[in-house]
Amino acid sequence: MINEMMKCVSELLEPENSFLVLNTYSLGFSSLIIKNLIEEHFEKRAASAEIGEIYLQATSGVVLPLGVVARIK
Secondary structure (H helix, E strand, O other), X not given: OHHHHHHHHHHHOOOOOOOEXXXXXXXXXXXXXXXXXXXXXXXXXXXXXXXXXXXXXXXXXXXXXXXXXXEEO
């Protein structure tokens, strides 16, 4: 399902002067899955992709993972 969505998004975006912010909040995807999707569907822009974790830090100091976020320029 996300693979088909990424294909459609890659076809909709203009090659220049556009960007994508992808938030996989609570889907359970690793950052490697997102990286692979970006490389597959945004080949020319994959090098500019920034991928990171979304998390909450508990008052105890424990980091609670929530998802992955990616930005493609």
